[in-house]
Amino acid sequence: xxxxxxTNDSFNKLVIRAQVIIAASLLLLLPVANFFFPSxxxxxxxxxxxxxxxxxxxxTYLTHRAVPWLKGVQxxxxxxxxxxxxxxxxxxxxxxxxxxxxxxxxxxxxxxxxILGNVPVFHTVLMEFKxxxxxxxxxxxxxxxxxxxxxxxxIQTRRDLTRFVGVTVLVAWSFLLLGFVAxxxxxxxxxx
Amino acid sequence: xxxxxxAPVLYSGPAVAASLAVLLAFFTLMVSHHVxxxxxxxxxxxxxxxxxxxxxxxxxxxxxxxxxxxxxxLAIVVWLTSWxxxxxxxxxxxxxxxxWLRCFVITLFLIVLGFFHPLADPVVxxxxxxxxxx
Numbered sequence: 001x002x003x004x005x006x007t008n009d010s011f012n013k014l015v016i017r018a019q020v021i022i023a024a025s026l027l028l029l030l031p032v033a034n035f036f037f038p039s040x041x042x043x044x045x046x047x048x049x050x051x052x053x054x055x056x057x058x059x060t061y062l063t064h065r066a067v068p069w070l071k072g073v074q075x076x077x078x079x080x081x082x083x084x085x086x087x088x089x090x091x092x093x094x095x096x097x098x099x100x101x102x103x104x105x106x107x108x109x110x111x112x113x114x115i116l117g118n119v120p121v122f123h124t125v126l127m128e129f130k131x132x133x134x135x136x137x138x139x140x141x142x143x144x145x146x147x148x149x150x151x152x153x154x155i156q157t158r159r160d161l162t163r164f165v166g167v168t169v170l171v172a173w174s175f176l177l178l179g180f181v182a183x184x185x186x187x188x189x190x191x192x
Numbered sequence: 193x194x195x196x197x198x199a200p201v202l203y204s205g206p207a208v209a210a211s212l213a214v215l216l217a218f219f220t221l222m223v224s225h226h227v228x229x230x231x232x233x234x235x236x237x238x239x240x241x242x243x244x245x246x247x248x249x250x251x252x253x254x255x256x257x258x259x260x261x262x263x264x265x266l267a268i269v270v271w272l273t274s275w276x277x278x279x280x281x282x283x284x285x286x287x288x289x290x291x292w293l294r295c296f297v298i299t300l301f302l303i304v305l306g307f308f309h310p311l312a313d314p315v316v317x318x319x320x321x322x323x324x325x326x
Contacts, residue, residue, distance in 0.1 A: 040253075099257055099264075103247045107255025125309050131260065132221055132307045139214045139271065146210055154200050160289035164207055167293060171300065 024057050034191075041104045041192040048097040049187075055090040056180050059137065059173045062087055066169035069162040077153055084145040084169070091138035091176070098134055104192045111190035122189060126182050134179030140172035204289045205282030210275055211296050215303070217271030222306040224263040226316045230326055238262040 031049020034042050062083055068075050105111050105127075115123045144165045148155065155161050228238040242248045242261025250256035306312050320326045 099245070099247065099260075102257050102260065103250070103255040104253070105255070106258060107253045108251065109253060110255055128225075128309055129307050132225065133304065135221065135264070135267075136218065139217060143210050143214055147207055150206055151202055154202060157199055158202050158204075160293075161202065161204065161207060164211075164289055164293055167297065168211070171297065 027053055027057070037191060039192060041101070044097075044101045044104065045187070045192050048094070048101045051090060051094045051097050052180055052183060055087065055094045055137070056176050058083065058087045058090055059141075059169075059176045062169050063173045066166040069166040072159045072162070074156055077148070077156065081145070081148045084141065084148060087172075088138065088141040088145045091141050091172075095135055095138050098131075101192060102131065105186075111186065111192055114190045115186070119189065122186065127186055130179055130182035130186070133175050134183070136175040137172045137179070140168055140175070144168045144172070203282075203284055204287045204292075205285035206279055207289065208285075208287050208292050209278035209282045211292070212278060213271050213275035215296065215299050216274045217267045218300070218303045220270040221263055221267040222303055224266045225307070226312065228259045228263065230316075230320055234325075235259050238266070241265040 028050060031046055031053055034046035034049050036042065037045070039045070065075065065080050065083060112123055112127070115127070147161065147165050147168075151158075151161060155165075224238050228235040236259075239248070239259035239262045242257075242259070242263070242265040245257070245261040245265065247256050248258070248261035317326070
Protein backbone atom coordinates (compact mmCIF):
# COMPACT_ATOMS: atom_id res chain seq x y z
CA UNK A 1 0.00 0.00 0.00
CA UNK A 2 1.40 3.41 -0.93
CA UNK A 3 1.64 6.23 1.60
CA UNK A 4 -1.05 8.13 -0.31
CA UNK A 5 -3.56 5.26 0.06
CA UNK A 6 -2.77 4.88 3.76
CA THR A 7 -3.35 8.59 4.37
CA ASN A 8 -6.62 8.42 2.44
CA ASP A 9 -7.83 5.42 4.52
CA SER A 10 -6.98 7.17 7.79
CA PHE A 11 -8.74 10.31 6.62
CA ASN A 12 -11.84 8.30 5.64
CA LYS A 13 -11.92 6.69 9.08
CA LEU A 14 -11.58 10.07 10.74
CA VAL A 15 -14.42 11.50 8.66
CA ILE A 16 -16.70 8.51 9.39
CA ARG A 17 -16.01 8.64 13.12
CA ALA A 18 -16.52 12.39 13.28
CA GLN A 19 -19.75 12.05 11.32
CA VAL A 20 -21.03 9.32 13.67
CA ILE A 21 -20.15 11.30 16.81
CA ILE A 22 -21.76 14.51 15.51
CA ALA A 23 -24.89 12.72 14.25
CA ALA A 24 -25.32 10.66 17.45
CA SER A 25 -24.83 13.74 19.66
CA LEU A 26 -27.37 15.77 17.70
CA LEU A 27 -29.80 12.86 17.68
CA LEU A 28 -29.50 12.56 21.45
CA LEU A 29 -30.46 16.21 21.81
CA LEU A 30 -33.90 15.23 20.59
CA PRO A 31 -34.86 13.26 23.75
CA VAL A 32 -32.64 15.41 26.02
CA ALA A 33 -34.92 18.33 25.17
CA ASN A 34 -37.75 16.37 26.84
CA PHE A 35 -36.16 17.07 30.24
CA PHE A 36 -36.95 20.76 29.77
CA PHE A 37 -40.49 20.36 28.39
CA PRO A 38 -43.30 21.95 30.47
CA SER A 39 -44.71 18.61 31.64
CA UNK A 40 -44.67 16.72 34.93
CA UNK A 41 -43.58 13.68 32.92
CA UNK A 42 -40.69 15.25 31.01
CA UNK A 43 -38.10 13.37 33.07
CA UNK A 44 -39.64 9.95 32.37
CA UNK A 45 -39.98 10.81 28.67
CA UNK A 46 -36.38 12.05 28.54
CA UNK A 47 -35.00 8.89 30.16
CA UNK A 48 -36.92 6.62 27.79
CA UNK A 49 -35.95 8.71 24.78
CA UNK A 50 -32.23 8.75 25.60
CA UNK A 51 -32.23 4.97 26.19
CA UNK A 52 -34.25 4.29 23.02
CA UNK A 53 -31.93 6.35 20.80
CA UNK A 54 -28.81 4.86 22.42
CA UNK A 55 -30.20 1.36 21.84
CA UNK A 56 -30.96 2.23 18.22
CA UNK A 57 -27.46 3.65 17.63
CA UNK A 58 -25.76 0.61 19.20
CA UNK A 59 -28.13 -1.74 17.36
CA THR A 60 -27.36 -0.04 14.05
CA TYR A 61 -23.63 -0.28 14.70
CA LEU A 62 -24.06 -3.97 15.53
CA THR A 63 -25.71 -4.66 12.18
CA HIS A 64 -22.42 -3.59 10.56
CA ARG A 65 -20.56 -5.90 12.90
CA ALA A 66 -22.96 -8.77 12.12
CA VAL A 67 -22.76 -8.56 8.33
CA PRO A 68 -19.26 -10.10 8.10
CA TRP A 69 -20.59 -13.16 9.94
CA LEU A 70 -23.31 -13.58 7.31
CA LYS A 71 -20.50 -13.94 4.79
CA GLY A 72 -18.49 -16.25 7.05
CA VAL A 73 -15.72 -13.72 7.68
CA GLN A 74 -13.82 -13.89 11.02
CA UNK A 75 -14.54 -10.97 13.36
CA UNK A 76 -13.10 -9.53 16.57
CA UNK A 77 -15.03 -11.98 18.75
CA UNK A 78 -14.40 -10.44 22.19
CA UNK A 79 -15.35 -6.97 20.99
CA UNK A 80 -18.54 -8.22 19.31
CA UNK A 81 -19.50 -10.11 22.47
CA UNK A 82 -19.09 -7.00 24.63
CA UNK A 83 -21.10 -4.84 22.21
CA UNK A 84 -23.87 -7.42 22.10
CA UNK A 85 -24.00 -7.55 25.89
CA UNK A 86 -24.21 -3.75 25.99
CA UNK A 87 -27.02 -3.81 23.41
CA UNK A 88 -28.91 -6.41 25.44
CA UNK A 89 -28.70 -4.32 28.62
CA UNK A 90 -29.71 -1.17 26.74
CA UNK A 91 -32.73 -2.92 25.27
CA UNK A 92 -33.73 -4.23 28.69
CA UNK A 93 -33.49 -0.68 30.01
CA UNK A 94 -35.54 0.46 27.00
CA UNK A 95 -38.31 -2.02 27.80
CA UNK A 96 -38.37 -1.06 31.50
CA UNK A 97 -38.35 2.69 30.82
CA UNK A 98 -40.98 2.09 28.14
CA UNK A 99 -43.24 0.52 30.77
CA UNK A 100 -42.59 3.52 32.99
CA UNK A 101 -43.68 6.12 30.43
CA UNK A 102 -46.50 3.88 29.15
CA UNK A 103 -48.27 4.41 32.51
CA UNK A 104 -48.62 8.12 31.77
CA UNK A 105 -49.59 7.39 28.15
CA UNK A 106 -52.61 5.53 29.53
CA UNK A 107 -53.20 7.97 32.40
CA UNK A 108 -56.08 10.40 32.81
CA UNK A 109 -55.97 13.05 30.06
CA UNK A 110 -52.82 11.39 28.78
CA UNK A 111 -51.78 10.94 25.15
CA UNK A 112 -54.00 7.87 24.72
CA UNK A 113 -57.15 9.81 25.64
CA UNK A 114 -56.23 12.62 23.28
CA ILE A 115 -55.31 10.29 20.42
CA LEU A 116 -58.47 8.19 20.85
CA GLY A 117 -60.52 11.39 20.80
CA ASN A 118 -58.88 12.90 17.75
CA VAL A 119 -57.03 10.33 15.63
CA PRO A 120 -58.02 6.91 17.07
CA VAL A 121 -56.30 4.89 14.34
CA PHE A 122 -52.91 6.02 15.70
CA HIS A 123 -53.73 4.23 18.95
CA THR A 124 -55.70 1.23 17.72
CA VAL A 125 -53.23 0.36 14.98
CA LEU A 126 -49.90 2.08 15.55
CA MET A 127 -49.61 2.09 19.35
CA GLU A 128 -51.11 -1.38 19.75
CA PHE A 129 -48.44 -2.57 17.30
CA LYS A 130 -45.58 -0.53 18.75
CA UNK A 131 -46.11 -1.52 22.39
CA UNK A 132 -45.44 -5.18 21.57
CA UNK A 133 -42.90 -4.94 18.77
CA UNK A 134 -40.77 -2.71 21.03
CA UNK A 135 -40.44 -5.64 23.43
CA UNK A 136 -38.87 -7.85 20.74
CA UNK A 137 -35.29 -6.47 20.54
CA UNK A 138 -34.37 -7.39 24.13
CA UNK A 139 -35.03 -11.17 23.89
CA UNK A 140 -33.50 -11.24 20.40
CA UNK A 141 -30.33 -9.44 21.50
CA UNK A 142 -30.18 -11.73 24.54
CA UNK A 143 -30.46 -14.71 22.21
CA UNK A 144 -27.49 -13.50 20.15
CA UNK A 145 -25.49 -12.67 23.28
CA UNK A 146 -26.30 -16.05 24.82
CA UNK A 147 -24.98 -17.83 21.73
CA UNK A 148 -21.68 -15.97 21.86
CA UNK A 149 -21.15 -16.66 25.56
CA UNK A 150 -22.44 -20.25 25.44
CA UNK A 151 -20.42 -21.41 22.44
CA UNK A 152 -17.45 -19.11 23.03
CA UNK A 153 -14.70 -18.55 20.48
CA UNK A 154 -15.18 -21.98 18.77
CA ILE A 155 -18.50 -20.66 17.37
CA GLN A 156 -16.43 -19.20 14.52
CA THR A 157 -15.73 -22.74 13.34
CA ARG A 158 -19.41 -23.26 12.52
CA ARG A 159 -20.70 -20.91 9.88
CA ASP A 160 -24.35 -21.87 10.38
CA LEU A 161 -24.15 -20.70 14.02
CA THR A 162 -22.44 -17.41 13.17
CA ARG A 163 -24.94 -16.80 10.37
CA PHE A 164 -27.76 -17.38 12.87
CA VAL A 165 -26.29 -14.76 15.20
CA GLY A 166 -25.91 -12.32 12.30
CA VAL A 167 -29.52 -12.72 11.16
CA THR A 168 -30.78 -12.42 14.76
CA VAL A 169 -28.96 -9.10 15.17
CA LEU A 170 -30.38 -7.80 11.88
CA VAL A 171 -33.90 -8.85 12.85
CA ALA A 172 -33.55 -7.26 16.32
CA TRP A 173 -32.41 -4.03 14.68
CA SER A 174 -35.42 -3.98 12.35
CA PHE A 175 -37.76 -4.18 15.37
CA LEU A 176 -35.75 -1.49 17.13
CA LEU A 177 -36.23 0.78 14.13
CA LEU A 178 -39.96 0.01 13.86
CA GLY A 179 -40.52 0.69 17.56
CA PHE A 180 -38.42 3.84 17.48
CA VAL A 181 -40.18 5.39 14.50
CA ALA A 182 -43.64 4.52 15.87
CA UNK A 183 -42.68 5.98 19.27
CA UNK A 184 -41.40 9.14 17.65
CA UNK A 185 -44.63 9.60 15.68
CA UNK A 186 -46.76 9.12 18.80
CA UNK A 187 -44.62 11.48 20.89
CA UNK A 188 -44.84 14.07 18.13
CA UNK A 189 -48.61 13.65 17.98
CA UNK A 190 -49.13 14.17 21.69
CA UNK A 191 -46.42 14.61 24.30
CA UNK A 192 -46.91 13.10 27.76
CA UNK B 193 -3.37 -26.16 18.06
CA UNK B 194 -1.51 -29.43 18.65
CA UNK B 195 -2.44 -32.42 16.51
CA UNK B 196 -3.79 -34.45 19.43
CA UNK B 197 -6.06 -31.59 20.53
CA UNK B 198 -9.53 -31.83 19.02
CA ALA B 199 -11.88 -28.91 18.43
CA PRO B 200 -14.82 -28.96 20.88
CA VAL B 201 -18.05 -30.43 19.51
CA LEU B 202 -20.68 -27.74 19.10
CA TYR B 203 -24.33 -28.73 19.07
CA SER B 204 -26.93 -26.48 17.50
CA GLY B 205 -29.61 -27.73 19.93
CA PRO B 206 -29.07 -24.97 22.52
CA ALA B 207 -29.33 -22.29 19.80
CA VAL B 208 -32.58 -23.81 18.48
CA ALA B 209 -33.92 -24.11 22.05
CA ALA B 210 -33.14 -20.47 22.86
CA SER B 211 -34.65 -19.16 19.63
CA LEU B 212 -37.77 -21.34 19.81
CA ALA B 213 -38.32 -20.11 23.38
CA VAL B 214 -38.23 -16.52 22.08
CA LEU B 215 -40.85 -17.37 19.44
CA LEU B 216 -43.06 -19.03 22.07
CA ALA B 217 -42.80 -15.91 24.23
CA PHE B 218 -43.79 -13.63 21.35
CA PHE B 219 -46.65 -15.97 20.44
CA THR B 220 -47.87 -15.90 24.06
CA LEU B 221 -47.73 -12.12 23.98
CA MET B 222 -49.86 -12.09 20.83
CA VAL B 223 -52.44 -14.61 22.06
CA SER B 224 -52.81 -12.99 25.50
CA HIS B 225 -53.18 -9.58 23.85
CA HIS B 226 -56.01 -10.72 21.59
CA VAL B 227 -57.69 -12.69 24.38
CA UNK B 228 -57.67 -9.64 26.67
CA UNK B 229 -59.42 -7.55 24.01
CA UNK B 230 -62.38 -9.91 23.65
CA UNK B 231 -64.29 -9.19 26.88
CA UNK B 232 -63.70 -7.13 30.07
CA UNK B 233 -63.70 -10.37 32.10
CA UNK B 234 -60.89 -11.84 29.98
CA UNK B 235 -58.96 -8.58 30.23
CA UNK B 236 -59.27 -8.77 34.02
CA UNK B 237 -58.10 -12.38 34.00
CA UNK B 238 -54.99 -11.55 31.94
CA UNK B 239 -54.33 -8.47 34.07
CA UNK B 240 -54.35 -10.59 37.25
CA UNK B 241 -51.09 -12.29 36.20
CA UNK B 242 -49.26 -8.96 36.14
CA UNK B 243 -50.27 -7.36 39.43
CA UNK B 244 -46.74 -7.92 40.75
CA UNK B 245 -45.25 -5.44 38.25
CA UNK B 246 -44.89 -1.91 39.68
CA UNK B 247 -47.42 0.38 38.03
CA UNK B 248 -49.68 -2.48 36.95
CA UNK B 249 -52.62 -1.03 38.86
CA UNK B 250 -53.61 2.56 39.24
CA UNK B 251 -55.59 5.45 37.85
CA UNK B 252 -55.46 9.22 37.63
CA UNK B 253 -52.91 11.22 35.62
CA UNK B 254 -50.04 8.86 36.54
CA UNK B 255 -51.98 5.94 35.06
CA UNK B 256 -50.90 2.30 34.99
CA UNK B 257 -49.89 -0.24 32.39
CA UNK B 258 -53.05 -2.28 33.03
CA UNK B 259 -53.37 -5.71 31.46
CA UNK B 260 -50.12 -5.13 29.52
CA UNK B 261 -48.46 -6.29 32.75
CA UNK B 262 -50.25 -9.65 32.59
CA UNK B 263 -49.29 -10.16 28.95
CA UNK B 264 -45.65 -9.42 29.77
CA UNK B 265 -45.73 -11.78 32.74
CA LEU B 266 -47.22 -14.66 30.74
CA ALA B 267 -44.66 -14.12 27.96
CA ILE B 268 -41.73 -14.05 30.42
CA VAL B 269 -42.93 -17.24 32.16
CA VAL B 270 -43.36 -19.10 28.85
CA TRP B 271 -40.03 -17.78 27.55
CA LEU B 272 -37.90 -18.78 30.53
CA THR B 273 -39.55 -22.12 31.32
CA SER B 274 -39.55 -23.28 27.68
CA TRP B 275 -35.94 -22.14 27.27
CA UNK B 276 -34.80 -24.12 30.32
CA UNK B 277 -36.77 -27.21 29.33
CA UNK B 278 -35.78 -27.19 25.65
CA UNK B 279 -32.15 -26.43 26.45
CA UNK B 280 -32.00 -29.41 28.77
CA UNK B 281 -33.69 -31.65 26.18
CA UNK B 282 -31.58 -30.55 23.19
CA UNK B 283 -28.21 -29.76 24.77
CA UNK B 284 -26.57 -32.67 22.91
CA UNK B 285 -28.71 -32.50 19.76
CA UNK B 286 -27.66 -31.17 16.41
CA UNK B 287 -30.29 -29.72 14.09
CA UNK B 288 -30.14 -28.32 10.58
CA UNK B 289 -29.69 -24.64 11.43
CA UNK B 290 -30.10 -23.44 7.83
CA UNK B 291 -33.62 -24.86 7.77
CA TRP B 292 -34.42 -23.66 11.28
CA LEU B 293 -33.22 -20.15 10.43
CA ARG B 294 -35.81 -19.94 7.63
CA CYS B 295 -38.56 -21.28 9.92
CA PHE B 296 -37.49 -18.84 12.66
CA VAL B 297 -37.61 -15.74 10.46
CA ILE B 298 -40.89 -16.71 8.73
CA THR B 299 -42.62 -17.52 12.05
CA LEU B 300 -41.38 -14.26 13.53
CA PHE B 301 -42.79 -12.37 10.55
CA LEU B 302 -46.18 -14.09 10.95
CA ILE B 303 -46.28 -13.27 14.67
CA VAL B 304 -45.52 -9.63 13.86
CA LEU B 305 -48.47 -9.59 11.46
CA GLY B 306 -50.57 -10.89 14.35
CA PHE B 307 -50.01 -7.57 16.13
CA PHE B 308 -51.32 -5.60 13.17
CA HIS B 309 -54.99 -5.20 14.05
CA PRO B 310 -56.48 -4.60 10.59
CA LEU B 311 -55.10 -8.00 9.56
CA ALA B 312 -55.41 -9.93 12.82
CA ASP B 313 -58.80 -8.80 14.12
CA PRO B 314 -60.96 -10.60 11.52
CA VAL B 315 -59.06 -13.84 12.22
CA VAL B 316 -59.31 -13.41 16.00
CA UNK B 317 -63.02 -12.64 15.84
CA UNK B 318 -63.62 -15.65 13.60
CA UNK B 319 -61.80 -17.98 16.03
CA UNK B 320 -63.49 -16.43 19.10
CA UNK B 321 -66.89 -16.77 17.44
CA UNK B 322 -66.21 -20.39 16.47
CA UNK B 323 -65.18 -21.19 20.05
CA UNK B 324 -68.20 -19.36 21.43
CA UNK B 325 -66.08 -16.94 23.47
CA UNK B 326 -68.02 -13.90 22.23
